[in-house]
Amino acid sequence: MKACSKPNVPHHWSNFYTVDAFRTSGGEMVEQLADFLAESQDKLHDCVLPFTPPDSRLAHWKSRLKNNAAVESGRLWKENLLEEVLAQSNRLHDPRYAGHQVAVPLPQLAWLQAATALLNNGMAIDEMGPASSPMEEAVMQELAQFMGLGPGASGILCHGGTLASLTALLAARQRKASGNSWKDGSMRPCAVMVSEQAHYCVDRAVRVMGWGAAGTVKVRTLGNHQIDPEALQESLEEATAQGMEVIAVVGNACTTSTGTFDDLEMLASFAQQNDLWLHVDGAHGAAQVFSERNKAPLKGMEMADSVAMDFHKMLGVPALCTGLFYRNGSDAYAAFSQEAAYLYENEQEEWWNLSKRTFECTKRMLSVAVFGIWEAHGHKLWESLVDRLVDRAQTAAYAIAQRSSWQLFAQPYSNIVCFRLNGADNAALRHAMLEHGPHYIVKTVLNGETWLRCTFQNPLTEDSDIEALLDRLEEFAE
Ligand SMILES: Cc1ncc(COP(=O)(O)O)c(C=O)c1O
Structure with missing residues (x-):
């Protein structure tokens, strides 16, 4: 049997397990995420989704990988990484988000998630x-x-x-x-x-x-x-x-x-x-x-x-x-x-x-x-969240019914509502919204025809956001 020799591995990893690096990066991140949350909730960005074609985003991230030089000791990722991820992500906490069926997370849960990630x-x-x-x-x-x-x-x-x-x-x-x-x-x-x-x-x-x-x-x-x-x-x-x-x-x-x-x-x-x-x-x-x-x-x-x-x-x-x-x-x-x-x-x-x-x-x-x-x-927090979200869909349905040029697929019993502008190319309307914002909504095809679709996931969406969404779509149609 071959004799065992003591391995001699470099200690590059050891910088990344220090408590100091953990504390410092965490403190910075809390501030950065709190600012992001505030900007999103206050609708300070032009668009909920910062739209650019997928290939240009891929080129961007690939180009970053070409500069993969060593970073400052103790830091696991480059300083501006999180900043760019935040800037390029779909901002669910913006009250104008009404797209796919993904929770707008209760922000404090990010900390529990971080804790369990560490454990x-x-x-x-x-x-x-x-x-x-x-x-x-x-x-x-x-x-x-x-x-x-x-x-x-x-x-x-x-x-x-x-x-x-x-x-x-x-x-x-x-x-x-x-x-x-x-x-x-x-x-x-x-x-x-x-x-x-x-x-x-x-x-x-x-x-x-x-x-x-x-x-x-x-x-x-x-x-x-x-x-x-x-x-x-x-x-x-x-x-x-x-x-x-x-x-x-x-x-x-x-x-x-x-x-x-x-x-x-x-x-x-x-x-x-x-x-x-x-x-x-x-x-x-x-x-x-x-x-x-x-x-x-x-x-x-x-x-x-x-x-x-x-x-x-x-x-x-x-x-x-x-x-x-x-x-x-x-x-x-x-x-x-x-x-x-x-x-x-x-x-x-x-x-x-x-x-x-x-x-x-x-x-x-x-x-x-x-x-x-x-x-x-108990069930109270979830009850109030569900009620608010379903209420948003029902408020949207009401607003749609008030506008004669709009059609509702069905009265919502959940937080999902499908609707369309009569006589318009609704797929093009959705695309215009995707590209120019500020709202984020999606579409679906029902019985062979395109309908606009909102899932109201954000309890902070106000009645005025819903009216503004319909106004904006009408503006595109014109
Ligand atoms: C009815 C229904 N079932 C299943 C799924 C899939 O769930 P998940 O995305 O959690 O895998 C969805 C997602 O939208 C859904 O609406």
């Missing part, structure tokens, strides 16, 4: 999350009860609604499909029913499970984009006749494009009658469960087998942070059963070893923010 407890097993694992179990149990899922309910936190829906459908497969797919692979192609307006994450999960495009049975919707109850039975029979084993039905709460909620009560009874798993994709709208005023469209969600709810959409938590809830907490273990001698001592249900229930092995300490808010405010 970096990996969460896969109890020893790597001695604080955050029991915090997760405790808060998820309470939230599951609050959502009315019943005494045996619980859940896990994971990185995003897309992953949550895949995980839920993996559990559904173990509980409902014939054979043991986890162990032996699928015996025959399975299928999942969902409305044709569902987020692509359902279709993607189905394809990942190996059931191809045909594995997603897209059920017809009504004019308002709600799943058509009459089409459900038809679609089920058709899929079964084609040899598919239908295992689950997914309800939208709500749809991404228009914020439409499926009738979950009806879906729950359909699922029960046909022995299907009911998963609710509540990535966006399940958050309305916290609001007395806005929870009605979720009636029936409490009967679901699983529910995905993003904390990083309407609930002000920085991305990614999703709750996946199971009415029967044990179902969570069905999704994965993995022997891993280096992690687990057995294959039993152990709430404290979270990776027995999550796709991720290492995951961020997601529970700390959720626990912190729930402990300090």
Whole structure:
């Protein structure tokens, strides 16, 4: 055997672990971020999104990499890096932000996120999350009860609604499909029913499970984009006749494009009658469960087998942070059963070893923010946030209805509203706004036509911002 010699590694890294460097860079950053927040909230920038074509931005960042000379000792990145990242980013805290469905984070959560980044407890097993694992179990149990899922309910936190829906459908497969797919692979192609307006994450999960495009049975919707109850039975029979084993039905709460909620009560009874798993994709709208005023469209969600709810959409938590809830907490273990001698001592249900229930092995300490808010405010903070955001969409709908040249797709029940200017090229309007601002909104295509789309994510958006948005779009049209 070769003799071991003592390694001699240079100490370049050691400058970056000093407490002084940590304290100094943190102090500077707090000031810089607070200024950024103030400027954004005060609408001091010309545009929410500093628009430049993607290629020019790529060229810019590439050119920076050409000058990658050493920086001052103790500093991990160049002095102006954060300044440029801030300058070139989409400013969600600007009240004129009404674009995609991403939370405008409650600013103080940035510090909790920083703290957990420093701790970096990996969460896969109890020893790597001695604080955050029991915090997760405790808060998820309470939230599951609050959502009315019943005494045996619980859940896990994971990185995003897309992953949550895949995980839920993996559990559904173990509980409902014939054979043991986890162990032996699928015996025959399975299928999942969902409305044709569902987020692509359902279709993607189905394809990942190996059931191809045909594995997603897209059920017809009504004019308002709600799943058509009459089409459900038809679609089920058709899929079964084609040899598919239908295992689950997914309800939208709500749809991404228009914020439409499926009738979950009806879906729950359909699922029960046909022995299907009911998963609710509540990535966006399940958050309305916290609001007395806005929870009605979720009636029936409490009967679901699983529910995905993003904390990083309407609930002000920085991305990614999703709750996946199971009415029967044990179902969570069905999704994965993995022997891993280096992690687990057995294959039993152990709430404290979270990776027995999550796709991720290492995951961020997601529970700390959720626990912190729930402990300090119960459902009240989230209720007021949800109410304000839905109110913004309803205020916009009212403002649109007051202007004769505008058309509303549907009265909003969430914070999403779709509308268009009659006789105008609405895709061009959106593009003009993208390029010239100051507002940031998005668009969608409904029944082959382009509609403008706002998701009101920022509670600081005032009525006057909404009127100014419509004025600006009219100005472009002229
Ligand atoms: C209904 C719905 N499901 C799933 C997702 C995906 O969630 P995430 O971005 O957290 O993966 C979205 C995102 O907009 C959504 O609206």
